[in-house]
Structure formats: C-alpha cells, structure tokens
Amino acid sequence: MSSRALQLLEPGRLLGGALFQSLLAGQASEDDGLAPGTRLGVFSIVRKIGAGGMGVVYLAERDDGQYQQQVAIKCVSQSGGDSSLFRRERQILAQMRHPHIARLIDGGETAGTLWFAMELIEGVRIDEHAHSAALSVAARVRRLLEVCDAISFAHERLLLHRDLKPANVLIDSDGRVKLLDFGIAALVGDAEASRAYSPAWASPEQRAGEDVGPASDQYQLGLLLNVLLRADSRSAGPGEIDPQLWLAIPAARRAELMAILLRATAAVASDRYSSVAAFRDDLLAWLAHRPVAAFAGGWAYALRTLLRRYPFASSAAAMGSLLLLAIVVFFSLRLKDERDRAQAEAERATRAAETATSISRFLQDDVFAFADPNTSQDVDFKVGALLKRAEASLGTRLADRPAIAAELLITIGRSQRGLGDFDAAQRSFAAAKVRLENLADANLQLQWHLWHGELLLARSQTADAIDDLQQALAIAQTLGETHPLYLEAAVRLAVARFDQTQGAAAVSELSALLPKIEAALGQDAPLTIFALNRLAIILNSVERVTEAETVRSEHLLRAERAYGAEHSTTLTGRLNRAVLLRKLGRLDEAATEAASASAGLRKVFGHPSIASLHAQNVESNILRDLGQLDAAIALQEQTLAARIELLGEVHDDVAFSLTNLAGSLAVQSRYGEASVHLQRALAIRAQLYPADHVDLITNLSTLADVERLHGRLAIAEAYASDAVARATRGLAADRPERGNAWYRYAQVLQATGKAEAAKSAAESARAVLIRHYPPSHPRIVAIDALRRG
Amino acid sequence: MGDITVLLQRARDGDQGAWDDVVALIYHDLKHIARRVIGRSGSATFNPTGLVHDCYLRLSKAGPTGVLNRDHFLALAARAMRQLMLNHARDRLAAKRGGGAEHTEGNEIEANAQAEDLIELDQALRQLAGVDERMVQVVECRVFAGLSEAETAAALEMPLRSSQRLYAAAREQLAQILTDAKSS
Numbered sequence: 001m002s003s004r005a006l007q008l009l010e011p012g013r014l015l016g017g018a019l020f021q022s023l024l025a026g027q028a029s030e031d032d033g034l035a036p037g038t039r040l041g042v043f044s045i046v047r048k049i050g051a052g053g054m055g056v057v058y059l060a061e062r063d064d065g066q067y068q069q070q071v072a073i074k075c076v077s078q079s080g081g082d083s084s085l086f087r088r089e090r091q092i093l094a095q096m097r098h099p100h101i102a103r104l105i106d107g108g109e110t111a112g113t114l115w116f117a118m119e120l121i122e123g124v125r126i127d128e129h130a131h132s133a134a135l136s137v138a139a140r141v142r143r144l145l146e147v148c149d150a151i152s153f154a155h156e157r158l159l160l161h162r163d164l165k166p167a168n169v170l171i172d173s174d175g176r177v178k179l180l181d182f183g184i185a186a187l188v189g190d191a192e193a194s195r196a197y198s199p200a201w202a203s204p205e206q207r208a209g210e211d212v213g214p215a216s217d218q219y220q221l222g223l224l225l226n227v228l229l230r231a232d233s234r235s236a237g238p239g240e241i242d243p244q245l246w247l248a249i250p251a252a253r254r255a256e257l258m259a260i261l262l263r264a265t266a267a268v269a270s271d272r273y274s275s276v277a278a279f280r281d282d283l284l285a286w287l288a289h290r291p292v293a294a295f296a297g298g299w300a301y302a303l304r305t306l307l308r309r310y311p312f313a314s315s316a317a318a319m320g321s322l323l324l325l326a327i328v329v330f331f332s333l334r335l336k337d338e339r340d341r342a343q344a345e346a347e348r349a350t351r352a353a354e355t356a357t358s359i360s361r362f363l364q365d366d367v368f369a370f371a372d373p374n375t376s377q378d379v380d381f382k383v384g385a386l387l388k389r390a391e392a393s394l395g396t397r398l399a400d401r402p403a404i405a406a407e408l409l410i411t412i413g414r415s416q417r418g419l420g421d422f423d424a425a426q427r428s429f430a431a432a433k434v435r436l437e438n439l440a441d442a443n444l445q446l447q448w449h450l451w452h453g454e455l456l457l458a459r460s461q462t463a464d465a466i467d468d469l470q471q472a473l474a475i476a477q478t479l480g481e482t483h484p485l486y487l488e489a490a491v492r493l494a495v496a497r498f499d500q501t502q503g504a505a506a507v508s509e510l511s512a513l514l515p516k517i518e519a520a521l522g523q524d525a526p527l528t529i530f531a532l533n534r535l536a537i538i539l540n541s542v543e544r545v546t547e548a549e550t551v552r553s554e555h556l557l558r559a560e561r562a563y564g565a566e567h568s569t570t571l572t573g574r575l576n577r578a579v580l581l582r583k584l585g586r587l588d589e590a591a592t593e594a595a596s597a598s599a600g601l602r603k604v605f606g607h608p609s610i611a612s613l614h615a616q617n618v619e620s621n622i623l624r625d626l627g628q629l630d631a632a633i634a635l636q637e638q639t640l641a642a643r644i645e646l647l648g649e650v651h652d653d654v655a656f657s658l659t660n661l662a663g664s665l666a667v668q669s670r671y672g673e674a675s676v677h678l679q680r681a682l683a684i685r686a687q688l689y690p691a692d693h694v695d696l697i698t699n700l701s702t703l704a705d706v707e708r709l710h711g712r713l714a715i716a717e718a719y720a721s722d723a724v725a726r727a728t729r730g731l732a733a734d735r736p737e738r739g740n741a742w743y744r745y746a747q748v749l750q751a752t753g754k755a756e757a758a759k760s761a762a763e764s765a766r767a768v769l770i771r772h773y774p775p776s777h778p779r780i781v782a783i784d785a786l787r788r789g
Numbered sequence: 790m791g792d793i794t795v796l797l798q799r800a801r802d803g804d805q806g807a808w809d810d811v812v813a814l815i816y817h818d819l820k821h822i823a824r825r826v827i828g829r830s831g832s833a834t835f836n837p838t839g840l841v842h843d844c845y846l847r848l849s850k851a852g853p854t855g856v857l858n859r860d861h862f863l864a865l866a867a868r869a870m871r872q873l874m875l876n877h878a879r880d881r882l883a884a885k886r887g888g889g890a891e892h893t894e895g896n897e898i899e900a901n902a903q904a905e906d907l908i909e910l911d912q913a914l915r916q917l918a919g920v921d922e923r924m925v926q927v928v929e930c931r932v933f934a935g936l937s938e939a940e941t942a943a944a945l946e947m948p949l950r951s952s953q954r955l956y957a958a959a960r961e962q963l964a965q966i967l968t969d970a971k972s973s
Contacts, residue, residue, distance in 0.1 A: 004902075005909040006964055008932065015935045019878060019903035 018237075034058060040073060040115045041108050060117065071105055071117040074181065093182060096157060100150035100177045102170075121178045123170035127227050137247050140228040141257075141283055146177040148221060148280035154182065155214045155276055162212065164220035165201040165238070166227055200237040204267050215269035218276050222264030225283075229257070241265065256286055402435040406444055409435070410451055417455045425455050443485075446475040450489050453496070462500040469493040482520040484527065487513065491531045495538075501732060504542050510535045524562040529555060533573065540580060543736065543772045549580045568611070571600040575615050578622065587626050594619045608642040610653065616642075617660060624664050633668075636661040652688060652695075655681040659699065662706065671710035678703040692730020694737050697723050701737075701744040708744075713752050720745040724761075739768030743779065746786045755789050762786035864926060864944040867934035874933065875911050878904035913966045917959065924959035927952055 008014045034056075038045040043060040049072065062069040093104040106117040124132070126147075130140050147169055151161060161168075161182050168180045203219035205212050223238040229246040230239070239245070243258050264279050266272045273279040413428030429452045436444055453468030469492050476486035490513055498506030510531055517528050532555035539548035556577060559570040574597035581590035598615035605611040616639045623632035640657040647653055658681035662674035682703060685696045704720035707713075720741070727741040742765035749758035766783045773780050881904045918925045923945070930941040942952040 005906040005913070005967055006960075008903070008906055008910050009928065009960055009963065011931070011935075014874070014903070014907070014932055017903050018897075018900035019874065019881075019907060022877070022881065022897075022900045 034075065040075075040110055041106055041117070043071060043073060043106070043117055045073070046070075059120070069105075070120050072102075072120045072180075074116045074118065075113050093159065096154060096159065096182070098150050098153045100146055101154065101179045101182050104182065116181075118180065119178075121170050121172050121180065123172035123178060125166045126169040126171055126177065126224070127166040129171040130228050137229065137249055138287055141225070141287055143171075143177060144221065144225050144228060145280055145283055145287075147179065147224065148276055148283070150177070150179050151217050151221065152275070152277045152280060155217070160212065160214060161217050161220075162206070163201070164217060164224060166224065169224065203269075205269055213269065214276060215272045218264050218272050218279055219266075219269075221276065221279065222261050225261055225264070253286075260286060403439055403441055403444060406432045406435040406439070406441075407447070410444075410447055413455065414451050417451075417458055422455065422459050429455060442475055442478065446472050446479075446485055446489070449475070450485065450492065453489075454492055457492070457496050457499060460499075462496055466493065466496045466500065469496055481516065484521060487517050487520060487527055491517070491527065491534070495534050498538050498541075501734075504544075506538050507535065507542065507544070510538065524558045526562070529558050529562060529569065532558065533569075536573075536576065536580075540576075540583075545580055545583045549577065549584060552577045552580055566600055566604060568601070568604050571597050571604060572611070575601070575618055578618055582618075582622050582625060587622060590622050591619070591626065594622055608646055610646070613639050613643055613646070613653065617657065620664075621660060624667065629664060629668055633661065633664045636664055650684050650687050652685075655684040655688075655695070655699070658684070659702065662702070666706050666709065669709075671706050674706045675703065675710060678706060690730075692726040694731060694735065697727045697731065697741055698737050700726070701741045704744050704748055708748050708751050713748065716748045717752060720748040734768060734771050736769060736772045739765045739772070741765075742768065743783055743786075746783070750786060750789075759787055759789055864930060867926075867929040867936065867944070870933040871911070871914075871929050874907060878907045882908070909967065909970075910963070913963050913970070916966050917962055920962060921955070921958075923947075924955050924962065927955045928959050928963075931956060 014020060034040075034045045034048075036045055036047055040060065042062050046059040046061055049057050049059045056075050058073045058075065060071050060073040062071065094106070097103065102121050103119040104116060105119060108115055123129075126143060129135075130143065135143070147164075151164070154161065159182070161179065163181055164179075170178045170180060172178050201220055201223055203212065203216040205216055223241075226241045227238060229249075231245060231247045241258075241261060243249075243254050246254065249257065260279070260282050263282075264272055273282065409428045409432035413425045413432065417425040429448065432448055436448060449468045449472035453465045453472060456462070456465035456468060469489055472489040473486065473493060476483060476489050479486055481487075491510065494506045494509040494513065497509070514528070514531055514535070517525065517531055521527055532551055536548050536552040536555055539545070539551060552573065556570060556573045559567065559573050563569050565571075574593055578590045578594035578597060581587070581593060594615065598612065598619055601609075601611045601615045607613075616635060620632045620635035620639060623629075623635060636657065640654065640661055643651065643654045643657050658677040662677040662681070665671075665674040665677070678699065682696070682699050685693070685699055689696055700719050700723035704716045704723060707716035707719060710716075723741040724745045727735075727738040731738045742761050746758045746761035746765055749755075749761055762783050766780065766787065769779060769783065775781075775784075881901060914925050914928060917928075926945055927941055930936040930944050931938075936944060938953055938956075939949060941956075942949040945952060947955075
C-alpha cells in the first residue's frame, strides 16, 4: 500500500489519473439521486444501482396493476433539447429487437430529467468476464463478433450506439452478450455532448464535435477489442493500442490482428473498414486463419482493398494514412521484437542488419509490388507524395547508416517508378548513389544498377538502361549465375534488348534463361513467372502467336499456383491469353477466357477501373470478331465513356478506345464516324507522345485506311505519307508497324491510280513484314497483290 | 461568495471559512474549464497545469489587478487542489461503502484505488508538516497543481535549488513515514 501511495508523487500520476478525472466529471459529489418510490412514467424507483458518465442508473418497477416488471432506468439531467425529436427517436429505438441489445422499454422527461427504462440486465462487464473466465484470444474475438453483429443490425436500421465501452457491454447470466444504452447518447442531444459520451472512449470525430456515423461505432469497437485482448484486465480506460500488452499471440497472428485493429481505429473515418460488417468479416477471416483484408498478402493487399472502395484519386488521403500506418506498425512491431531478443552486442549488430533487410523487403515486396502498375493498375498517384515524404525523412533518420538509407532509397525509387513518377524515382536513385559512393558494397551497387536500369527502361532510355543492366550483370557474375540478382539482371537485360531492337533474339535469350531460373529459384518463383510473362508478350509482339499462347498457358498455370486464381497477375495473364486466342481465331475460347478474366479483375480492382475497362475492351473486340457488331459497338462506347470519366480525355486508354470503336464502325462502313474518332485519338496521342511514336504512326495509318475507304483519297494520301515519313524517321527498320505504314500507303496510292508508286510502297512493306509473317499470311498475300498491280 | 482576492487574503490569515469558499470557487472554475477542455480535445491531451493557469487568469480578471500575485496564487491553488481532491476521495470511498454492490463504470476501480492512496498520502503529508511545512508546500505545488520545478520555486518565492532539494527531501521523508505507518 505505502509504495503505491508514494507513487502519487510521480509527475502526472495524480493529475493524469482516474481520481482527478472523476473529480472533474463531478459524478460522485453531485449525486443527489432519486428517492425510492419516485415515479417516472409508469415506473417507480426501487434503488440506485449505479452511476455512469451519462447519469445515474436505478432499479425500478412497473406497478400499474397490469403486470410487474423490473427495469433499469437511466436518468440524465437535461436542459433544453427538442422533445419531439426525442420522442420519435425513442420510438425507433424501442422497436429495435435483437438478442444482444438490451431493449429500450420506455422513456420520458420529468422535471428536466431525461429518463430511459431499459431491459434489466444482470451481468458482468465483457472485459471482466473475459478475465475471470480466462477466455482464450479466439474466444474473446468471438465475443466481440457478437457485439459486432448487434451493432451491424442496428446500423442496417440507421441507428448508432455512440457510446460503446466495456461498461455498456455485459455478459448476462445466460452467457449472452448484451449491449446497454443503445443510442441514448444521441437522444441526450448535442448540447451536452461532452457529457453524453465517455471522453476516453470517444472517436476522434466525436471529440471534434463533428457529425458521427457508423464508423464512429466501429472505432469504439476497435478500442473494445484492444481492451479485450489485454493481458491485464484491470486497466480502466481504453488505453494505448499496444500489442505488447496483449495476451500471448504468435507474432504473425498478432501483426494481423493489429492491422485489423488499426484499420478499425484509424483517425480518419474514411480510413476505417467500409462498415462494421466488413470489420467483423475480417475478424472472422482472422479466426479462420484466412488472409485478412487489412493485412493478407502484405500491406499491399490492404492498400489495394482500400483502393477498391475508392476507385480513384479520392483515395489519396485514405491510402496515405493507411500506408503510414502500415509502415509504423511494421517498424514498431519489428523493432520491439528485435530489442527484446537482441542480447549480446554482436547479436544486436546482426539483428540490426536483418532488421534493415526486412524493412527494405517490406517496402519492396509489399509497397513496391502494390505500386507496380503490372500488378496494380489503378494506382493512386498521390501515394507518390507519401513516398516523397518517406524519402525526405530517410535523409535525417538514417544519416549515419548510409547502407540502410541507400537500400531504402533504392526501394523507394522503385516504388516511384512503379507509380510512374519517374523524376522522383530518378532523384531517389541519385540520392542512393551518393550514399553508395563511399561504401564498398557490391551487393548494393548491383541492386542500384539493376533497378536504375529498370527505371531507364521505363523512361524509354533504352541504351542507358542496357548500360546499367550490363554493369549489374557484371557485378552479379561474381555472385554466380544462379544468384537471384544475376538472374533478375539477365532477364531485364533481355527485355531491354528487345525493347531496343524488337529483335527476336530476346526470345532465345529468355528461353535460354528460363531453365536456369527454374533450377535456381523454382518453377513458381516470382522471377520465373515474370520471365514467362515477358516471353509471352515478346512472342506476341513478333507475331509468333501460337508459341505465345503456349507460353502464356504455362505462365497462367504457374501464376495461379503461386498467387491464386484471383490475383491480378493471374487475371491479367488470362486476359492476355484471351487476346492471343482471338488472334488465333479461337473466338469462343477467347470469349470464355476474357469473361472470366473480366469478372476477376472487377472483383480485384472494382469497376469501372483501368483494369476492368481494359478487360471490357478485350471483350468488345472479341464480340466484333464474332460478328456481333452492334453489341461490340455498344460495349466500346460504354468503355470509352467510362474511361473519359475515369481518366480524362487525354489518356492513352481513351485513345485506344477511340481507335477500337472506329475499327468497329469501319466494319459497318460508317467511315465518317470512324474518321472523327480516329482524329480525336490522334489529337490525344499527339499530346502524349513525340511525333514519331509508334502509336501515332499506327493511328495515322489507320486513319489513312478509313479515309481511303470513305473515298476521301487526297486526305487519305496525306495521312498515309505522313505515317510513312514518321515511321522511316522514328522506327527501327524491322518494326512491323513500319511495314504496315507502307502497306496502307501502297493501298492509298493504288486507289489514286499511282500504280508504280503503289508497287514500290508494297515492296517496302513486304521487306519488313516478311520477317514477321509467313508468305501465306493474309497481309502478305494482300501485299503481293499490290506488288503485282 | 465574496471577492476572490479578499477571500484569499482572509484564507492566508487563517480564516477557515474563507478558505472553504476559495476551494468552492476554484472547484467551480476547474469543473467549468475541464468540461470545456475535455469536450474539445478528449481526456488524452488535457493538461491539468494549464487548467490551473486558466483558472488563475479567470480569477485575476475578476478581481482588482495587482492585488493578487500570480505566483502566490499558484501556491494557494495547489493547496486548494489538495483539499479538493482529498474531499473527493473521501466522498468516493464513503459512497462505495454505502452503496453496496453497484455496477461500476470505466475508471471507477482505478479511481477508488487512487482515492485510498491519496488519503494515505495526505496523512503522511500532515505528519511531514510537523517536520518542515515548506516540504509540504513543495509537494503540493508539484503533485497537486502539476507545477514545474521552476514554477514551484517561483510560487514559493525560493531559489530553484532549494525547491529541488526540498522536494527530494520530502520524498525521502514521506517514504519513511509511509513505511513506518505500514509496519506499525
């Protein structure tokens, strides 16, 4: 006892403590109470049974001669307020019947005192119950699920509890959860808001005096869960959310639970789960050892889930704070673990290095994977701002640990690249390079060159990229040809070389690498799957469609095994397979594959999203080939409108939509409309790309073709010759697009009666295209017809 | 209730009735301010020292300027706070004994425990007053008003080093008194 009294001398102990709080709340000293026998409505007071932040609770009896009933009556002194509103809401509450909600029986206002007669529940507080019954963690979570059920039930009826805390959640004598005081905080009104709820348990929006919604109840459920998980049951307030104070839970499970909890108690309501039901579902998933939305597949998954609910740019704030949370949680959990475990000095040093690696891996595998447009297409660009902040704080935080800082900067740079913020990525890589200068760390040098090369590749600085990748490969050579980083570098170098030349050499390079990657990393390793994906793409680009389809099928098999059927990698692969099948004329299969990919992508990314619209576009092309032109056009128009809505007019995807729509219209001989769409696409691409970009050239060629068919030959010739000029200037000699430009030009020339020029153009077309198509290919056949005149 | 400065003067001269009025007045203000503070920002961020300063500002505005010395007021406020909290602790424990098995609310358990501790500490402080009244004053400033070392020194009109020394000595003495009380 005496040592406890002495503890009051510690700074803040007394004034920050419960006694002072209760003094300020003025509960005990102001309690005059109602005398036994006092009548409130049809009830008469028996005795006081408790006092809470909102008022005094009495046991009361109904004694109107009809029947006897005991109730709990809560009295709240109240000045002012709208009593008609009070009556209406009271009626709604009284109609709410749920096994876990203590029913509101009656209520009224007597002499400035609001009173509520509620079902009398004799029970113990949920946290005390959990402690005295020594419930397991799972059992505690299950009890909270019952609370969630009741809250969800109420939310569906547009009612909020507003004052969830252990004192309002009892376990009755039959072991059932019972929620007290449902909605009473709202009935008491806003004038006394600071008294109406319990400040310590209030959500941020309640404290700020803002409008509260279901998310506020969710927040309080989160606090309740935290209290239930704590090993020490005696703590009175909600306390800090600190997993170290919880019952023993395996680290990974604990981290998941923490993620759920942090999501539910996010400071900003929009960062929380979309509903209490979603919160409950995630807890259920946790109980069942299924991936939880707030954590599974790493934070990337959580971010993507959030993104799904906020399909576009509006999610900046929500995602930003979630990402921050993710990082904070990860760091704090990990560092605490390390501190606990690291005993010896030497061990500590090793641990520190491991910690840094893990942190970096976290950013790489999770944040980065998320930011990579290959896996997540509807990325929110404002995450970039967050990364910039991380980048800035890194400079000060890790000033004396250049190696860790460099590694993190490289990772941040990769994420920025993934987000398409190339300049920021470049800055991060530059900052990393400065830190690497005085370090003789070959591994980091290797990583720098590897990922910087990837960045340059994305910026179409292919030659420089190849430079970097070759350096990376040279360093990696010392690690041996089976080292993962060697293989990473080799794969990317092959891809880079293809980008430079479009040469089929990349096919054999990648084909040769694949068995090595499989042997070193496994059949289903991410790099194996990445390489297969690129190989399929390259084979398609060089028109080796049958082979591409074989590789694509293999890719799908592995991706599904490694990531699951619902993963974006698998789904995007499936969509690409549909494209290949369409090219191969296997239209029914293509339609099936596209439909299944489309459904999956909608699930993962939401609809409309970039990915789902891409799928829709593929579907419409297949419809067109199937001869269902009207349906195809309708779907294409829908896609176009959705893309403009989502992305704005000046976007690559909008231009593609316009081109596709024009193609369908042209099949229906609606050339005038097709031409308008193509010109619009051209205008968009002219804003996006340099003058001799391949997409601009193809667009011009197509436009020439449509104008020719429309009979406006002079215009057609102008477009076609423009396309040829740009292709000659900007495209490698063996690019198929260059051949196609010549082919369209030849067609126009023939139509205008310039036979010799047409023949010569056809020769030029054939020279290019014969490298890509067999002589029996319809296009070559058509070209040969032109050559003959 | 009279003018605060007059009350304070009389309280300093030993008028118990005036002292009770001061306590009541401060209590009223503390509650007023606390409601506002808690309502605005939640209990987590609220600052009891700020409360005392706020209270002083309000009171000093109410009275004629210059009469009330701020530093001295803080020392008095600290004593008033001690009295207040002690009264509250006693009420609370009396209610607990009288009320039987009430179903208790959030902070109740902890508050009751602190109430018991505070009564024990108060008794020890009474004993300490017999040794050195200045030690008690330092403890009041530090513990009950949440004043810093510098503020405490200013409030009691003594050098900083003295207040530090006295506080350390008070802690030792109190530890001794409490240990003796336990073993006896």
